[in-house]
Amino acid sequence: MATPVTMEPRRRITAARVPGRPAIRLGRFSVVWRPRTVIVIVATAALLLLGMALNIGRGEFPISVSDVLSVLLGGGDAGQQFIVLDLRLPRSLTGALVGAALAVGGAITQTIARNPLASPDVIGFTAGASAAAVFLIVLGGGFGALGGILALAGLPMAALFGGLLTATAIYLLAWRNGVQGFRLVLVGIGINAMLFAIVQWLLVVAEVYEAARAYTWLNGSLNARGWENVVPVGIALLVLVPAALILAHVLGALSFGDDTARGLGISVDKSRTWLLVVAVGLVAVATASAGPIAFVALVAPQIAQRLVGAARPPIAASMFVGAALTVIADLIARTAFGATELPVGIITAVLGAPYLLFLLARHGREARA
Template sequence: MSRSSLLLGTTAWTLAALIAACSLTLGEYPISFTDAVSILGGGGTLIERDVVIGDRLPRALTGLGVGAAFALSGAILQRIAGNPLVSPDVIGINSGAALGALIVLTVLGGSGLMTVVGALAGALLTAALILAIAYKRGLNGFRLVLVGIGVAAMLGSGISLLLIRADIYRALVAAAWLTGSLANRTTLHVTVIGLTLAVVVPTLLILARQLRLLELGDDLAQTLSGRAGGGRTPLLLVAVVLAAMATAAAGPIGFVALVAPQITRRILAERQTGLAASAAVGALIVVSADLAARLLFSPTELPVGVLTAILGAPMLLYLLARANRIGHAG
């Protein structure tokens, strides 16, 4: 890890932690920082403990974990494909996870861990479908984007069908979840994303050499690794699991996986994105957007996915325009 990447990661994590700490004190029921510390230590009234420990703390921790997971997923996919447009929300992985979770919520009437299993199954099946269509003598980044957008549109139709056929209560719950929200998070959501990162981060450390080899090009990566496709499959599986678990924990929060690696890359002015720094930036984006969503239109609370979309959509248009200019220049 370069010194600049370490500095950016440390700064972003520090800011994210500070904003998460501030989120424990702000809202319709304001609590001073000293009181919040006392409550975390076991003090405070029953109502104060419910507000801080039961509501705001799981929300903040889930936001940190989900932001890091989405950013890592996007950074890995962009490295694998060699294309800044590739991210789990753009190519349909998030849509697959959302469809799987929605089947559990609206058809099977399940919740909790069943939703997690449904999201993971939907993401894995979607990734398999995208690869089966897009893979042709290698993995081309733009072909992956085009196929992914088509698959995402198809999955979007399936999601709309489920919402139309569901009863009104389940449809409202599912529609709110689909926007991407950290409201009403519990220790279950913290555990899901926490365990995911606890398993995946050490796995990424093992696969780090393979990721660096892919930066040298497909032929050289395959020669040095001795694996077909340069060993992309384990990395792709890691990226899909990260996106699926993040979606299961907070819904398909849009554009974090796309934006965080690109912001990191431009700040560092490096050809490739640092994974650790990207995770920190992703966590910072999500907790900042969630706090803003809670406060900007108080007492009305916006889903965090609304604000990340406001930030992410212009970035996507910029990347598309930039890719178009480079294509014409070539």
């Protein structure tokens, strides 16, 4: 006779509650509530608004900050409205949008490469957009079929084409069973140097007027920017920043390495490709609108990361930090040297170059440790 088997009562498994930040669900997506991040975004947005008001108010006809804010809210007389809305607001708005686009592009590339030096203006993305734009400025529709294609596309599309082509070349050259951050930086620096030489050659063979126009553009300038410069960057941000925010969970997984990301079920190569497309698109359109404004894409994500206290550069906070940094740098460029107005790219380079040296020195100490 078979021995009866006594079945133990099924145990009820109760999931232990893990302490953490509350999550907010939005349909299929969820957002983690981080009060510190919200505070940083609100503070930098207020700083951006104050910087824009100061920048708009300074000029041959000074306008107080309160009057500028009144005009922006629909008040003010006809003269103030013309000066603020038609003459000065497009410049500051272009600077804010360009800074935001560069910062988001920098946050993406630094996270993908897991290296704070992997900024679009260091690893060649900006140089590719600049080379294509200078090619169009100097040679126009000449130089065969390529010049005709770029002339037909226009400056923003030419910069986008150059940035995408450069990013593709860097990605393929850096690929060795995956993309390592250090290899990506080294390949990017080499491509950046090569493109810089091409730009210098274009300036040598250009006519005087074309060379002067290209040289001014290469320094990164917001001078004489109008609403036609605001629209392309605004559209790029409206389309590409939501895509970057949707892919933010992929950035979090990639920051732990490719093997960990694959273990979480993420298609690493496909996700990295789409993220690079988003980053290059933002950087290229920003470069086409205001020239290659140096070091914003490098510095802004690192500042935002330290303010938020995150493990990687946050996209939303980086966007507001980059916008505020560019507007404040433009204010300094316009007012700090009397009647002499400098391109905003010179001020951002002066502010960003010491930080680059600090990063290099810190990485050197970490390598020796």
